[in-house]
Amino acid sequence: MNGMEPTSESGLVGSGLPDGWAYATLDDLADVAGGVTKDSKKQLDEAYPEVPYLRVANVQREHLDLAHVATIRVSPENAARYRLCRGDVLMTEGGDRDKLGRGWVWEDQIPGCIHQNHVFRARIWAEAMIPGLLAWYVNSVARPWLEANAKQSVNLASISISTIKQMPVPVPPPAEQRRIAEVLKGRLARLDAIEANLRTALDALDRLDSAVLDSVATGALESVSTAPPIDHVVEAVAEVSGGIQKQARRRPQDNPHPFLRVANVGRGVLYLADIHEIELFDGEIDRYRLKEGDLLVVEGNGSPDQIGRAALWHDEIKDCVHQNHLIRVRPGPQLRAAYLELVWNSPTVARRLQRVANSTSGLFTLSTRKLKSLVIPVAPLEEQDRLVKAARAHQSRISKARSTTRTALAHTAALRRGLLADAFAGRLVPQDPVEESAGELLKRIRVEREAIEAERKASRRAARARAKADARLTTPPPPPARTTSAVDTIGEQGTLPMEFSA
Known part of the structure; x- marks a missing residue:
């Protein structure tokens, strides 16, 4: 097992643990199950009731965010099958690396709540482990094991339910x-x-x-x-121009140049660790080259409060250009570049930018035309x-x-x-050698689980036997076999035999 203490074949007891402790798998400690899969087709069936259900966004590290809990239509059978119980430990299947295995304990905050298939729940057997203790472990010490055993692609990671069931857990005495x-x-x-x-x-x-x-x-x-x-229109005190649109023909080959993107521009700060390149053609470097004191303004953003954020260029990279989603504002003789950056990022100008960027479609974008008409204090x-x-x-x-x-x-x-x-x-x-050990605890739980499983199997066998018996009682008897009578032979003899006495 990657990143955790190896276990022995008999009892999962690992070396390196204090006396009285033992290793177990998550499957030894809890019933681990996934949740309901959202089916858009079944959502149209209004015969099913709506029930609250938890998504990955609700399950955070060491807390649950229940401010916005969605609902889903499911059959009564699934509502009962996936219903969360107090003490269930919730864990996310994955997403980005920070989401992998994060979670917390369900305290029945929303009665009748269920969970989606991207959220696992571990329902602890008997007193195998205190739910909060298991949740703290999964959110901290177990993270290297989860990351090592997850399927990863770029920044995304996910762990299967069969894998997480095998996660080793150090178990202290009760x-x-x-x-x-x-x-x-x-x-x-x-x-x-x-x-x-x-x-x-x-x-x-x-x-x-x-x-x-x-x-x-x-x-x-x-x-x-x-x-x-005094307020001035930007066009009167600065030169405003757009950047270069990224296209297939701009793939850097013969004449590559450093190329700033939206990701490189924060509010009052530039992030220059990751700089891309773009192909320039004859004469373009003179037109698009950034100069000391240029203010780079973000054209659009999904968040309105980030619209128009800007940072000053100090000629950190020679012959650098910028993309079309960044607008260059080059201050004129009436403006100090440092003053322009401070004023531009102020709440006063930010509010003006939001008003200018707003559109009837609800999108927030800027353009060179909008910025030229913007009013700023000078x-x-x-x-x-x-x-x-x-x-x-x-x-x-x-x-x-x-x-x-x-x-x-x-x-x-x-x-x-x-x-x-x-x-x-x-x-x-401190440890106490007199207390029941974790090994004894796990053995007791294993015996109890085996007894429960045997009882379930017996119950299922009895149910099948009852079903067969009921089927025999409700099956109609077969029709009786027909026998040949005197009447049946009329057709063959044509007339009945008659007897005469003397």
């Missing part, structure tokens, strides 16, 4: 499980609270950064005394310089605070990983 769960619950709750506070701090820093940008756009930045800026050049200098100082402090906060988040994540690793290696709480 009493120790309870102690581990109690300690994990308390410590993870404290880590969760710390992480929540750190994420709140990051959100506050983002809002502070936006406030700095807006102060530049309105000329109200603290410590800088300026007159309110301060005098001297004041632009002062505003940029003050804004950069504020942004530097915000950046340092953000970096510190992210480092703290990384530390909490490392603490979480270490805590869970210790929990499933037997290092979190």
Whole structure:
């Protein structure tokens, strides 16, 4: 088994575990099953009732997102077959790598809820393992095993139900499980609270950064005394132009050049680790070459708040061009490039961009024509310089605070990983040799399961016997065989024999 402790042939006991622990497969510990398959044809049958059902999007790592739970029409038989029970451990089949095996415990939050086929549920046998403990294990220590045993293609991964049933699980003795769960619950709750506070701090820093940008756009930045800026149409203060459309004939061959895409442009930042190339023809490099101080604006995005995000080009790559989904805004004599970038990414201009980008079809896209007519605030050049200098100082402090906060988040994540690793290696709480061992627990569960299975088989045999008996009782008897009588022979003799007496 890749990435986990190997098991022996007799009892799945692995080396390296504390005394009293044992390895088991997930199939030993739980009844693992997939969910209902969505059939669009059956959805049209209104005779079936609608029931709530969980999708992959509802099953997150160490929590369930039940804000938007869909419904599905299924037969009463399937509603009963796939109904979730309190204590079921839910695990996702896959998708991108972060989705593989993620999940949490179902607490019967929605009565009658079922689950789709891309979500597995593990219904633990008797007291084989505390559900929360198994869920913590699958979400942490088991991830390398899941990734190693999944089918992978590019960034997607999926694991079959037959494979996940064979996932090895270290099983502590029952009493120790309870102690581990109690300690994990308390410590993870404290880590969760710390992480929540750190994420709140990051959100506050983002809002502070936006406030700095807006102060530049309105000329109200603290410590800088300026007159309110005057609105100008972009076309009057800058040159706006489109980029190169990616086509088959543009495949880089004889004259390739670096080529910026939407993925390379963030809000106020460029991502230049992955740069593609495109073929240019005679004279095009002079027309499309980016220059120091060009502002690259994203033409469209699925999210309205990302429409028109922009970043400044500092000539990081020689003879670089850009695609047609990026619009180049080259500032004129009335604009400092750094000032233009700050103002452009401010909430004030972002709202104007959204209004300009909106269309009757509900799509959000920009064009060179729309950007030329956009109105932006422009301060005098001297004041632009002062505003940029003050804004950069504020942004530097915000950046340092953000970096510190992210480092703290990384530390909490490392603490979480270490805590869970210790929990499933037997290092979190002390062992007690007097307690029932995991091996005894697994043996007891195996005997109980065999008894249940024998009872089920006997019940099925009895049901089949009853069905045969009922079939014999309800089958009509065959018609009686016909016998030859005197009447039957009339046709043969023609007349009845007569006797005369003397």
